[in-house]
Amino acid sequence: MQFKELKLNKPIIRALFEKNYEEPTLVQERAIPAILAKKDIIVSAQTGTGKTAAFALPILQLLYDKQDAPKKGKKIKALVICPTRELAIQIEENFVAYSKYTNLRTGLVFGGASIEPQKEMLKKGVDILVATPGRLLDLHKQDFINLDYIETFVIDEADLMLDMGFIDDVKKIERLCPEGKQILLFSATMPFKVEQLANSILRNPEFVEVSPTSSAAKSVNQQLYYVPKPKKIELCLHVLRNNIKGSAIIFRRTKYGVDKLEETLLKNNYKAVSIHGGIAQSLRQTALNQFKSGEAEILIATDVAARGIDIKNVDTVINFDIPNISETYVHRIGRTGRAGASGKAISFCSADEKGYIKDIQQLINTVIPVVEEHPYPLDPKATPEVHKKPGSKYKKGRKSEASKKKKKRWY
Template sequence: MQFKELKLNKPIIRALFEKNYEEPTLVQERAIPVILTKKDIIVSAQTGTGKTAAYALPILQLLFDKQDAPKKGKKIKALVVCPTRELAIQIEENFQTYSKYTNLRTGVIFGGASIEPQKDMLKKGIDILVATPGRLLDLHKQDVVNLDYVEILVLDEADLMLDMGFIDDVKKIERLCPDGKQILLFSATMPYKVEHLANSILKSPAYVEVSPTSSAAKGVDQVLYYVPKPKKIELCLHLLRNTIKGNVIIFRRTKYGVDKLEKTLLRNNYKVASIHGDKSQNLRQEALNAFKKGEAKIFIATDVAARGIDIKNVDAVINFDIPNVSETYVHRIGRTARAGASGMALSFCSADEKNYIKDIQQLINTTIHVEEDHPYPLDPKAKPPVHKKKGSKYKKGRKSEASKKKKKRWY
């Protein structure tokens, strides 16, 4: 199928052709016709399947006839809400690309950056707004954002938004938009929380699922290394020297872990960039740009910071810490082998993470190949460390002599 067959108009097709996009991906092929009928929709598809264009293109098409309002008179007609700043910036860039030959104006707002330029941009008038929930509600409270004219509301990466605790914000935003709006809900996984939200705000939606969300990305060579926790850094350095070539993303569970690994790799003369939630927006953007331009070959990230970011040409993903949520593993390894390329996913499992591996293998319905030939093997009998709480040295119910002396008797 070609984009022409999806009944998109010429200016949009022209912008797509300039980017060498001729054939829609499966999710675009299924979702675009439904969205053009103005029906509510739930789309379950992993990152890397082209889902931003699956809603961006039909939104531009639906708003195309209303694009010529004077700039000052432009009202927000489409609102895209997503969980992270990086994702918001990326979505807005996609809208800019596809709307190149239209008069539709797009803007983006997110926390962690100066609020004044965002206010100025909103005052000039835009048709499509991409926003993170917190900053959107901030600006609405200040009467800078008017959501009374929203015709289409997109909730992107809905599962991650709910994981990050945005459920109340999302419901509030939905209530601030007019009743008759069309809602498009996109989610990589469909846990109960997402289904519950969908049932409460969507009206008889169409449902599009592209490839079972648990299937691991095709073309990814998955390898598992059992290694004692203290030896993970040595194993990582060993593999970077001998096995892994090209651009690498390393995932860690905590911000502290990201910083610690970055310092070690920098000391070993690797070109490294990193992102996590505590870094300022400018630093996060600089790190992302450095990796995209090839100035840094290794990119270290926490899951929340990296979710949904489209980074091309990733040769390998390292799961330095095994994720405790199995679906997260699928998202992580989906960063490599995007758009038909091949890639490697290496996972470092210590004694206390073995149960996570069991859950992951159940989810992806595959046994991950174990590589035993490496310098830091884990003793098969190794047990997870038990962290005992230190109790009080005093027996329960016994008062110290000093406290007895302090007591003033009433008799």
């Protein structure tokens, strides 16, 4: 199928052609006609399937006829909310690229950056607004954002919104928009709470499911190393020296873990950068740009910071910490081996993470090949460390002899 067959108009097709996009992906092929028919939809699809264009293109098409309102008179007609700043920046870039030959204007607001330029941009008027929930509500409270004219409301990465505690904000934003709006909900996974949210705000939605999470990237060579937890950093250095060529993303569970690993890699003369929620927005963007341009060869990240960001040509993904949610593993390894290229996914598993590996293998329906030959093997009998706090030497509810003696009687 070609984009032309999706009833998109010439200026949009022209912008797509310049980006060398001729054929829609599966999610675009299914979602675009439903959105153009003004239906509410729920899309369950992984990162890297072309979700952004699946909602950006039909929104531009629907707004095309109303694009010539005077700039000052422009009202926000489409609202896209997403959980992270990086994702918001990326979505806005896509809207700008696809609307190159139209007069439609896209605005971007997110926290962690100066609010004044964002207020100025809103005063000038925009047709489409991409936002993170906190800053959007902040600007709405200050009367810089009017949501009375919203026709299409997009919730992107709904499951991550849930994980980050934004779900109440999402409901509040939905209530601030007009009743008859079209709602498009995109989510990589479908936990119960996301289904609950969808059922409460969408009307007769059409369901589009693409590449169920169980189909782990076929072009990715997966490897599993069993290793004692304290030896993971040494194993990481060993693997980087001997097994890896080109660019790599290393996933860690915590911000502290990301910082610690970055420090170690920099000491060992690796060009590494990191992103996580505790780093200022401008520094996160700089780190991403350095990695994308090849100036840095390793990006260390938490799942939240890296979710939804489109980074092309990643040769290797390293799961330094095994994720406790199986679908997260699929998202991580899906960052390599894209667009027909082959990639490698390496996982380091300590004794306390064996259960996670079992769940992952069940989900992807594949046994991940184990690398036996390496300098830091895990004893097969090793059990997870249990950290017990030292208890009190006194029995619960019993007072010491000394405290009994001190007690003064009231009678």
